[in-house]
Amino acid sequence: MAGAGAEAAGGLAAVSSCPPAPAVSVLAKRADFLRAASARRQPAPGFLLQARRRGAGELAQGIRVGFTCSKKIGNAVTRNRAKRRLRALARALLPDHGRDGWDYVLVGRPEATVSRPFAQMLAELESALARIHLDKRPPDPRAVPPRPAERRP
16 A cells, blocks of 8 residues: 555655764763763753764764753752753754764753743754854864965065
């Protein structure tokens, strides 16, 4: 029956020309969380996004993401709800907006992560990902070709 629709459309099956989204896996080791915490940060009203590009010596394929909510968030029920919301955000946006070879950590904020409208948090994560991937560092002066020396008469 699935083939009947393809035959009616001229015998061609639909093929996507987009490259497949990178796989998303979960950070599990404390060392990975600590490395992400010392890298780039992008605050948002509902959460804090930490991100880093994995080094040359590390497995650099796929997107890895971690979630953390401290006891400042509330009791176990509240922390688990906050983490569920952060996982849903990551599932919705990281395959399309995350970069292959990067680690991301979403840190919950007291009150905001649980009570903020989900659509608003989606927009905040999309914006935070865009800002975190901007390279704000000035170019390496060694990479800029030197200016030609001026001639004196």
